[in-house]
Amino acid sequence: MYAETIATRNTVGSEIRALVQSGRPHIDIILKNQRDAYISTYTSSDIIEGEVVIRASADAPFDSLYIDLIGQSKTYLDRVASMSIDARTEAQHTFLKLAQPISESAYPVPRVIEAGRTYRYPFTFVIPERLLPTICQHRCESQQVHEAHLQLPPSLGDPTVAGDGSILLDDMAPAMSRVVYSIKAKLTRTRSDGQEVTVGEGLKKIRIVPASEELPPLRVTDAESEEYILRRHKDVKKGMFKGRLGSLSVEAAQPRSLRLPPARPMGSGLTSTMATIAVRFDPAKGITGPPRLGQLVTKLKVKTHFATEPVNDFPVANSALYAYGNGRRGSFSETIQLSSRCVGSVQWESHDEAAEASARRDSNISTSSTSPLAPLPEPTPRYTSGTFWTAKILVPISLPKGKLFVPTFHSCLISRVYTLELSLAASSSSTNAGLSGTTVTLRVPLQISSSGMSVFTTTQREAEAEADEHLRPRTISPLPEAYTGTSDLSSGPTDQSSPSAAQQEEQNGRSNFTSDTTQGPPPGYSFFCIDGAGQVPTRIPSPIGIAPICG
Secondary structure, X not given: OHHHHHHHHHHXXXXXXXXXXXXXXXXXXXXXOOOOOOOOEEOXXXXXXXEXXXXXXXXXXXXXXXXXXXXXXXXXXEOOOOOOXXXXXXXXXXXXXXXXXXXXXXXXOOOEEOOOOEEEEEEEEEOOOEOOHHHOOOOOOOHHHHHHHOEOOOXXXXXXXXXXXXXXXXXXXXXXXXXXXXXXXXXXXXXXXXXXXXXXXXXXXXXXXXXXXOOOOOOOOHHHOOOOXXXXXXXXXXXXXXXXXXXXXXXXXXXXXXXXXXXXXXXXXXXXXXXXXXXXXXXXXXXXXXXXXXXXXXXXXXXXXXXXXXXXXXXXXXXXXXXXXXOOEEEEEEEEEEEEEEOOOOOOEEEEHHHHHHHHHHHOOOOOOOOOOOOOOOOOOOOOOOEEEEEEEEEEEEOOOOEOOOOOEEOOOEXXXXXXXXXXXXXXXXXXXXXXXXXXXXXXXXXXXXXXXXXXXXXXXXXXXXXXXXXXXXXXXOOOHHHOOOOEOOOOOOOOOOOOHHHHHHHHOOOOOEOXXXXXXXXXXXXXXXXXXXXXXXXXXXXXXXXXXXX
């Protein structure tokens, strides 16, 4: 009996909701050139055009129509250790809201959505290149952090728009962090008490991947040593239960960023970069050769930081503040293997410390990192003197298919960072490098940037630049001395004496302007007519000029 009562109540409730909603206007948002089952992706400076289509099964009076492009970041965090009912903290930040103006003449009179009729309202939005300074109003540790928070974040964490064209892909973001862009249309009516209520609304989600430039290499300090390791050294043994072969030092610098291709057309271009590993071997006493290099395994660690309060600094990956479940900040990571290859064929180069020092003094070679000749890797702590060996390994890095990567970004609530993990195995020549050898692992910061502009946007910007140059203001100024006295204002031949050879040579480099309009004026000048005197080249404040017609 109790179950039947609950079922009856649910049925009646759903019928009442359907009855109430049946009289509400139905709002569709249609994007221009939108294809079915295609994910609409835009980038910085792109123009979003479309129309809002409103229909109703019954007359629906209203007062206002709002059409907005909205960008929001949403986060939440569950405090696992807390026994409180309110163990979840949430945050939402609206960092972008563009409103489409609607003229009064576009509204029907009276303002009623009539049953059976269709109403269309066009809209146009332009994706901004950056956010307004008022968007980030909390305290930041540096101006760099504030500037980073004013950059447009990419769409993240929404599985309905995370994809390449018509294919949905995993962008490796947790459910606790989302960046969502949508076009929202809403009909409202003002009640007698002044409160505005919603009559009907529609929503259309879009994907935005803004243009982002490559930033300077990250300065790795001791605070980030647990997350980023740019240099490491280990001892290499001759074998199990045997003596030491020597010390192996491996180091790498942050490579150039992985540059994502334009947002349209989708899937065009290859995203790749190159990392360089410098290896140094300092042998133990009595050792006459370097070890054998084995497998080089490359992995990419994708990390998403999120918080339910404004973050005032760049995320520090090894900070306890970002441990999941602690405070108001958390992080989520996923590791992807990129490649595994044998580098045993890499050639070692022998060096002698005394000879190298003498050569540097003789040739005055700089050891600065900006020198075209890269310095040798630093010696290991066990090195004293004598011969050592070095090698250089070039590692191509490419993003795999089947995953959706977004540019590196930092916002007030969410950050996305990438780490390149390089693991190099080495052993004595008589030992299998992959079994009992030594493995040295580096973790290097890696950026992903976005070219952003589509072909259409690039052409549009070139046209705008050309128009700006054409409309650039000109300044009225006297005729340059080089053109003074070179105009012939008479309509017929003159009795001027022939110029000297020096004058003739000087005038060969000048333009002799006459009343013949087929010969143009100097750059930035136009003909100005004087009654009875012909035409005089004069500088004007407009690139269009004055028509050479005397009257």
